[in-house]
Amino acid sequence: MSRLEDELRQALRRREPPAGFAERVLARAHPRESRRPSWFHWRWLAAAAALMVLVVGLYFFEERRRRLEGERAKQQVMLALHLTGSKLRLAQQRIQRFIGPGAAFQD
């Protein structure tokens, strides 16, 4: 081994880090741990997700119920109009039969 290599070994030997280094690393590592969601946090997240699914589900259920009710009401109105129209046509035919053909042109 050359003298330079020997001197390099001595110059580059290990040195201890400044005092408190390990404590500073541990202090930085532990907050990371506490930021991780624990089982407690996971439970709350699951409950919140379930509640959100329930609320969204209820909203869509209510929307569907309202739409079906609206369609039913619309059908009833259409049926009523249809019936009214039929009755009116029937009444008009009877009147025309009663007063005879061409009566509409008489004074």
Add this chain to the structure above:
Amino acid sequence: MALDQASFESLLREHQAMVFSLAYHFFHNQAIAEDVAQEVFLKLYENLHRLESPAHVASWLRRTTTHRSIDYLRRGHVRPEVQLEELPETPDLPGAADPLLHERLRRLVASLPQIPRLVVLLRYGEDLDTGEIARVLKLPVRTVWSHLYRALALLREKAARYLGEEAV
């Protein structure tokens, strides 16, 4: 068997000198070395579950320290090398055991290009053979030999110029 978080503190205390020294001799700056060493151990903390044994940890730490040190330079946090112009004049050189001589040698090493610098640090600071250095730096063994040979030649030349013939 994977390591757990409980073993982190003992691993930290066991390997802190190795990680800090590698970073310190690479940057020749205590504050930067501590910054890099802290990042390396926090990375270890996050990756403990992937490491199989304490023996694996030492090589993982060496590899991560060298990579983090190079990354640190690439991110532009620090000038690449110690400039030779910053080296102090050497009026009369003391003997080989003089701490001043070693301090100047450390500065010379810190003035080497990144990869040869790491090769020298792992060879003489960590006492690794060229095969182990090749694994840490992910380089072919021949390339490591080549870097080592050229780094020593450069150091001899610089030492002769800046420290005087006595140092080499």
